[in-house]
Amino acid sequence: MSHRQPTVLVVEDEAAQREVLRYNLEAEGFEVAIATDGDEALLMLPEVEPDVVVLDWMLPGISGIEICRRMKSNPRTRAIPVLMLSARSEEVDRVRGLETGADDYVIKPYSVLELMARVRTQLRRVRPAATGEKLTYLDIVLDSETHRVTRAERPLKLGPTEFRLLATFMEKPGRVWSREQLLDRVWGRDIYVDSRTVDVHIGRLRKALRRDGGEDPLRTVRGAGYALG
DSSP states (O other), rough: OOOOOOOEEEOOOOHHHHHHHEEEEHEEEEEEEEEESSHHHHHHHHOOOOSSEEEEEOOOOOHHHHHHHHHHHHHTTTTTTTEEEEOOOOHHHHHHHTTTOOOOEEESSSSHHHHHHHHHHHHHHHHHHGTOOOEEEETTTEEETTTEETTTTEEOOOHHHHHHHHHHHHHHHHOOBBHHHHHIIIIOOOOOOOHHHHHHHHHHHHHHTTOOOOOEEEEETTTTTTEEE
């Protein structure tokens, strides 16, 4: 069972550019979704729930700037980092791009290495565990590189699924996750798992976290799902 890799939505109308981006992002271990124009991008956003969007400025139909504006004015997509690609190097455009809410801006022709580094920087903001960071919540520390978890400096034994669940919660403390979202994030999109499985693993995670006493940091939100804190 694979934990869902970070997903990058690439919105680019030029086929050659699309393939370069897809190839390099997949080589970095990202899942890649592709939209060839603005309308397709807007339809795909809620479906794909990407972690980062790489967005070309010049698109047929709805422009990249307009997509970015809509994403940033919608509470559901506002937090997704947007990296704008533009062939225009004029300062005015760069400012316009950033004013619309773009999180970063790369001028074409770009160095693929630099672009990958910038995608990783944006990802680190939204999914630190996916880039090997240490996460801390109260007295719980999760090291995603060594796959170790401690609470009050005592090591906790967690199975791989409980580890991924905890990492998901610790990346966004306070956020309420539905069972479906947890299934997608922790088990992966293509695997059929009954949503009751989520409850079983949450139960195991709670037990592990409370093994040496201490408060239960996980909260069940009736009719909605689970949250940390």
